[in-house]
Amino acid sequence: MALLIIIVGFLQSWGVALSIVNLCLISAVMTMGVNIQWGYSGLINFGVMGFLAIGGLAAIVVSVPPVNEAWDAGGFGIILSGLILFLLITSIFYVHQKFRSKYKNYFLFCLVISVIPIMKLVAGPSISSIESIDAATSGFLGGFDLPIILSWFVGAVLAGMIAFIIGKVCLGLRSDYLAIATLLISGIVVSAVKHEEWLTRGVKNVTGLKRPAPYEVNLQNSDWFISFIEFLFKGRLSKIYNLDEKIIALNELVITSSGIFVKLCFSLIFSIVLITILVFSERALRSPWGRMMRAIRDNEDAAKAMGKNVVKRHLHIFIIGSAIIGFSGAMLVTYDGLFTPASYQPLRYTFIIWVMVLLGGTGNNYGAILGAFVVWFIWIESAPFALFLIEILMSQTDDTNQLKIHLIDSIPYFRYLVMGLGLLLVMRYRPKGLLPEKIIKN
Known part of the structure; x- marks a missing residue:
């Protein structure tokens, strides 16, 4: 993989190569949670x-600064509605655990049906007021204006809390029903994120997020960075004798290098996160x-016969894995610098992650990481590679050739073809993945 990344760096650009590395690292954290x-x-x-x-x-x-006008217009109604929702969830769990009546489920159903209109009545006017404030650039409550790295841990906690609620409801189901239930619930979550504009701006997106790495513009205006680039490329610059040309060349090197430096900073941070999760996961696996x-x-059945509470242990592992996935979700938004709810699609953010785990090796953390790197590299580079093959194989044909035009227009779909063929080959010849689970002998 390292050799392939280096080849991309030379043939395309080091910015593209480092972007692939960073997204591979984030995907590896996702696969760790699923694995x-x-x-x-x-x-x-x-x-x-x-x-x-x-x-x-x-x-x-x-990380986003609060919108004070929005809080003044509808903050009280949102807080009151949140308290009602909290009391509803608490009441549901209390009734579920304390009462054994055969009419319990009917009571819970009536409770939910009666409380939802009250929440709508309380929050409705506040939501309308919030979304009407500077709707083009704001129209939401904002956040707490804290360092964005803190959001990674908050994302893990929120995902773990949602996983606890889902697990209490769904973990008693058979595995195939659990898969369907989690898929549908994730659709509900994404739909809420898309349409609750008072919280996320919906499809209008949130841009300009903070980052734990320096900005390119700040680096380009920093004396220490300019001096560092001048020292790093002094051999190349020494061959330019015209002062104006040397200044122009130095500015171009500073602009190019600033983007690479920022991506290297992200690579270092993401690598630390991945290695930390890997170390704890391996220790837990061998415990x-x-x-x-x-x-x-x-x-x-054998575990139950030995007195193990299977449902409770499943709940624990479901919460831990979901928390890691939520952590990686905050990492991804931090790296992108924007939050786009419409981009959350099952193909990219569920099934591709599962392909990474299955291809790399189920039950093997190193296999999951390898699968993330291999699959994401193929996902990104299959289109440029397909264009390269088309240009070579049809170099003798005219640019107006209908077959050539059709193949070039179909380049975005080559990634699905390559991904499917790769998965079929691995399932045929390496059904346990590229790095199968190791049998730990005690």
Whole structure:
């Protein structure tokens, strides 16, 4: 993989190569969360997209400055509605645990149906007031104006809390029903993120987010960075004798290098995160807890016979994996610098992540990381590679050739063809993945 990244750096640009590396690192964190759920305990979570959206939402709530006019217009109604929702959820859990009546479910249904209109009545006018304030550039409450790295941990906590609620409802289901339930719930989460403009601006997006790395413009105006680039490229600059040409060349090098430097900063931060999660995951895998989870995965009935609370352990692992996914969702929004709810699609943010895990090796953390790098590299580079092949194979044909035009127009779909062929080949010849799970002998 390192060789392929270097080749991309030379043939395309180092900015593209480092962008691929950073997105591979973020995808690797996503696959770690899915691998903990599926590889450790056999839980099928097709709701990855929803937990990523929750992590992205946390980046907004934590880092964006508050819109004071919006809070003055409708903040009280939103807070009151949130308290009603909290009391509703608390009441549901209390009734579910304390009462054993056969009419319990009917009571809970009536409770939810009666409270939702009250919430709508309380929050409706406030939402309208908030969304009407400078709708073109604002129209939402904003956040707490805190460092954006803090949002990564908040995203993990929020995703874990949502996973707890989902797990209490769905983890008693059979695995195939659990997969369907998590997929549908993630769709509900993404739909809420898209349409609750008072919270996320909806499809109008939130741009200009903070970042834990310096901005390119600031670097380009920093004396230390200009001096560093001048020292780094002094051999190239020494061959230019005209002072004006040397200044122009130095400015171009500073502009190009600033983007590379920022991406390297992100690479360092993301690598630290990935290595930290990997170390803790490996230690957990080899601990008595990890052996218990694999025993539950391999034979639930035997684990139950030995006195293990399977549903409770499944809930724990579901929360942990979802929290890691939420953490990676906040990382992704931080790297992009914007939050686009409409971009959350099941293909990209659920099934591609699952392909990474299956191709890399279920139950093996290193396999999940390798799968993330391989699949994302193919996903990004299959289109340029397809264009390169078309240009070579049809170099003798005219540019007006209908077949050539059709193939060039179909280049975006080559990634699906390559991804499908790659998955079929791996499933045929390496059904346990590129790096299968290792049998740990104690």
